Amino acid sequence: MKIATWNVNSLKVRLPHLLRWLETNPVDVLCIQETKLTDEKFPISELQTAGYELAFTGQKTYNGVAILSRFPIRDVVKGNPHFEDSQQRIIAATIEGVRFVCAYIPNGQAVDSDKYVYKLAWLKGLHDWLGEQMRTHPQLALLGDYNIAPEDRDVHDPVEWAGQIHCSERERAAMAALVDLGLTDCFRMFEQPDKQYSWWDYRMLGFRRNRGLRIDHILLSRELARRCTACSIDREPRKWEQPSDHTPVIATID
Numbered sequence: 001m002k003i004a005t006w007n008v009n010s011l012k013v014r015l016p017h018l019l020r021w022l023e024t025n026p027v028d029v030l031c032i033q034e035t036k037l038t039d040e041k042f043p044i045s046e047l048q049t050a051g052y053e054l055a056f057t058g059q060k061t062y063n064g065v066a067i068l069s070r071f072p073i074r075d076v077v078k079g080n081p082h083f084e085d086s087q088q089r090i091i092a093a094t095i096e097g098v099r100f101v102c103a104y105i106p107n108g109q110a111v112d113s114d115k116y117v118y119k120l121a122w123l124k125g126l127h128d129w130l131g132e133q134m135r136t137h138p139q140l141a142l143l144g145d146y147n148i149a150p151e152d153r154d155v156h157d158p159v160e161w162a163g164q165i166h167c168s169e170r171e172r173a174a175m176a177a178l179v180d181l182g183l184t185d186c187f188r189m190f191e192q193p194d195k196q197y198s199w200w201d202y203r204m205l206g207f208r209r210n211r212g213l214r215i216d217h218i219l220l221s222r223e224l225a226r227r228c229t230a231c232s233i234d235r236e237p238r239k240w241e242q243p244s245d246h247t248p249v250i251a252t253i254d
Contacts, residue, residue, distance in 0.1 A: 035064030083125030
């Protein structure tokens with residue numbers, strides 16, 4: 001089974017990119033973030049024609065998450081029952097016996113801002129809920145835009161970003177707490193080239209200069225991690241005209 005995550009940064013704008021990518025990368029399950037669409041405007045027919053079942057939850061202008069699957073989708077849950085939130089940032093479903101959780105973790109804006117406090121509280125709520133989910137679903141995958149670079153090697157310039165949003169100690173500790181539940185960052189299970197990132201700022205020639213961050217992740221429960229044979233970042237869509245500022249992360253599970 002091939003699974004992937006991609007923050008598309010507006011599905012309305014990036015639908016041609018998504019369909020183009022799926023033609024050459026027919027993954028079995030894809031989690032997407034920042035759809036930025038209300039549910040009635042979700043492109044159901046186009047994605048069903050491409051061969052996918054769908055589960056999604058969205059809102060106007062911001063946020064929005066979805067799961068695309070070539071297999072039947074069961075037991076869909078929208079949002080975190082332990083964290084009341086009007087923002088559409090989580091959707092979960094069971095596919096072929098695996099519990100998939102698609103998450104768009106808050107950006108946080110700036111350290112110690114109100115949005116940063118919200119981000120940390122949101123992550124605590126996610127942690128508590130995932131602990132429950134993993135007791136019920138030993139095969140669990142958490143895919144999404146975490147807005148956290150877990151280590152200095154995930155940052156193009158660790159000195160410049162030290163203590164800043166996405167790289168602060170409290171954010172990294174919150175991600176480490178997720179890992180401590182029994183999850184594995186599958187990208188780091190394999191030898192990877194240096195300076196591998198999944199997001200680049202549109203400004204200051206960020207992508208051309210590879211001034212990026214690795215903030216999109218696939219975390220796998222122990223049972224799935226044992227069966228994971230590959231994980232990579234596909235930079236190609238970031239080269240296309242009017243791209244998302246993120247690019248897909250793909251994992252293979254036997």
